[in-house]
Amino acid sequence: MAVYTEVSDEALRAFLADYPLGELLAFRGIAEGVENSNYALKTAAGDFILTLYEKRVDPAELPYFLGLMEHLAAHGLACPTPVHGRDGAALRSLAGRPAAIVTFLPGVWPRRVRPEHCAPLGRALATMHRAGEGFSIERPNALGPAGWAPLLDGCRARGDEVQAGLVAELDAALEGILAAWPAPGALPRGQIHADLFPDNVFFLPDAAGKPGVSGLIDFYFACTDLYAYDVAVCLNAWCFEPDYAFNVTKARALLNAYEQVRPMTAAERAALPVLCRGAALRFLLTRLYDWTHTPDGALVTRKDPLEYLRKLRFFSQGEGFAL
Amino acid sequence: MAVYTEVSDEALRAFLADYPLGELLAFRGIAEGVENSNYALKTAAGDFILTLYEKRVDPAELPYFLGLMEHLAAHGLACPTPVHGRDGAALRSLAGRPAAIVTFLPGVWPRRVRPEHCAPLGRALATMHRAGEGFSIERPNALGPAGWAPLLDGCRARGDEVQAGLVAELDAALEGILAAWPAPGALPRGQIHADLFPDNVFFLPDAAGKPGVSGLIDFYFACTDLYAYDVAVCLNAWCFEPDYAFNVTKARALLNAYEQVRPMTAAERAALPVLCRGAALRFLLTRLYDWTHTPDGALVTRKDPLEYLRKLRFFSQGEGFAL
Missing domain, CATH: 3.30.200.20 (Phosphorylase Kinase; domain 1)
Known part of the structure; x- marks a missing residue:
């Protein structure tokens, strides 16, 4: 904490x-x-x-x-x-x-994500992307594709202690993701949040009593990268149930609301599956790195890397991802 | 946290x-x-x-x-x-x-105690003791003298891992403290806070810009016990410098201000040294118990038991404690 x-x-x-x-x-x-x-x-x-x-x-x-x-x-x-x-x-x-x-930003972050959170989330994310146009400083995404191989190398020595065969599985996954990653210039880019998990999105009820986003916080992973990658991070962070089932209703609500504010190009839509695999790998790798490098007894909450292995495998199957 | x-x-x-x-x-x-x-x-x-x-x-x-x-x-x-x-x-x-x-109580707890915090602290502690008169529920002090032998027994197996010879030293200290402890009825008693460390006392500047107590918090160790024991807890928690030197100026300020609101009896004043030894032992024992029973990797801040060994030894010397 x-x-x-x-x-x-x-x-x-x-x-x-x-x-x-x-x-x-x-x-x-x-x-x-x-x-x-x-x-x-x-x-x-x-x-x-x-x-x-x-x-x-x-x-x-x-x-x-x-x-x-x-x-x-x-x-x-x-x-x-x-x-x-x-x-x-x-x-x-x-x-x-x-x-x-x-x-101070009023609002409460959702401890349990319900489908009705996802449309306001999508609108807020697209609003952020549009609001960031015109902000001219570039910050490379240190935890983007170029950073994943070094992160994985840092986990090589102890990664299999978390699960047998994990490092080999991630090597293969990384190779596949990098091969399919959108070419530079293929997708629109700009300022993205890059860490829009539920604890970074505050809600208050709107006039009708439904959840409305009161604001976004914690911009300390923000960077200049693909807008659709930010969407992929949210699909990972908001649309899985506690049993790791992917909730298509949540995903569609998020995407449709996002596009009401910022329509995606056909290339962005087509790239979503690989971007979701990349986003899953990114959180898997940082969690795995922390898990294998945090001394026992350290006062830090270590988040489970295997949660994101489940998500990576889901997005790698390709099935059930027709949004 | x-x-x-x-x-x-x-x-x-x-x-x-x-x-x-x-x-x-x-x-x-x-x-x-x-x-x-x-x-x-x-x-x-x-x-x-x-x-x-x-x-x-x-x-x-x-x-x-x-x-x-x-x-x-x-x-x-x-x-x-x-x-x-x-x-x-x-x-x-x-x-x-x-x-x-x-x-909600406004105020800020002092991360570094200065002498000018101690008089307002003493007045607030005495104000609490007087305000508690007439509250008729009794709660025994589970961490009072009767609780120390069982706590020490619980530390017996691993206590010497913290410092060689520690358990034997605490056995001797406990015996001496219990032998000198005030007899039932010898000292005034009532509702005490029993854990009035700096993070439980909020301050705001008074009209002259000097520290004033805006309130006390965290009454979850409160119990019915000797008023002067509460004073002894504060002498332990507020009057040592970071190098473990006992600051007599702070102690006198605390006691004098306390007595402006609630004068102590001669017997209370005379008992303060043994009460201070008892209070030091109480915090030493709960910290030692936590230290020896907290699994490595648990998300809990373990407080150093040896800080209170230093304080126990100081109060056991008898010197330098003429207030």
Whole structure:
């Protein structure tokens, strides 16, 4: 969970003095997010989130992430917006870490995904893609296809401890995915979220009492890559049931709603199966890497890599994926 | 950290429908507290804390804890107050766990204790003791003197793995403490907090900009025991520097301010050294028990038992403790 850096109250007050937010009223660690330290901050000006960026985040990339959030919010996406200090800077320093305050986003993430979450999700994802047009900084996807072979190499020594034959299966899967991957320029690209799991999507009931997206959070894997790959990540993360059955109703709701806001090209639709295999492999590999490199006793929740092996196998069969 | 039970949004909304708190606006896990699952809850009526009581808490004791908070708040202590459901009940059920909503308390706990925190702490502790007069439910202190021998027995097999000779040293310390412990009836007793560490005391600046206590939280170790033992817990938890030096300035500030609200008897003052040894042993033993019984890889922060061995040895020397 997510408080790695403790902040003394003197340091916090000195930090806040550089913002026009009024007096400090409360400051509590949040048990969500895995990469950074997150605090719920209440001041006379309202509720905010304070993030201290831990060592897995490259400080040189923070201007991209903060700039993207600001651009997206200014172009119609509900998402946290960086708060600027009195000198105009949003990226500052606290307790020896890069730090930023962003606005508080109301809403609740769905602990159990229901079909009626998927259409609002699809609309929000497409809204993000359209809102990101015009944001001109490029950030390569470090966890995209070019990163998968090195990740798999890092798992080679101990990967089969998780399941016998796993490394050989992933070698074959990777080869097949890379061979079928869309050629550069074949599909539209732009700013993508790249990690839009349920805990990064907040919902509130709309006027009719149905789930509506109140906003997206956690842009720290965002990058410049294929829009349809972002859709594939969501198909992996939102459309499987707890027993690993693929729920076509959820998938169709997601895709149809996405296309109401941003229609996909025929090439994008055709590429979805391989993009889904790639997205499954990406989460499988990072989970497998963490699983085989986390010391016993470390205070980190290790997510099950085999969940994504089931998903990879599903998308590799090709059956049942007529959307 | 502290989210053990996930709550589906349907279950949460059904639960909230039994309260007069208006619509749900936000719900986030809090990374503080070790025993229970705590969530920051925002509704149309304001900010609240939702607690799900996990297996270390005996449901039969919850009416004592909730009743005590309500009594203390009604008698002048700033602390969370249980929110009653529409049917009048404050203790309810959610996700298969006993659950309660309490009011949100503003303030920030001190990550680094300064001398100027200690007088407000002493006044708040004495205010709690006086506010608890008239609360007639008795809860024995399960982690009081009668509980220490069984705890130490539970550490016997592996205690010396933490430090050679540790079990023998604790056997001797326990014998000495029990021999010198105040006889029943010798000291005033009542409702005590019994776990008033810095993360359970919130501060906000007063009108002069100095630290003032905005409230006390986490009454789930509260019990009916010696008032002066509560003072001894605070001397252990607040008055040592990071290098284990005992800061007499902090201790005097704490005691003097305590006595401005509730003067101690001569017998209480005289008993403080043995009460401090007992309090040090109590935290040493529960930490040692957790240390020797937590499986490697468990997602729990194990606190260092040896910190309290240093404190126990300090209070056992007798020197430097002329307050």
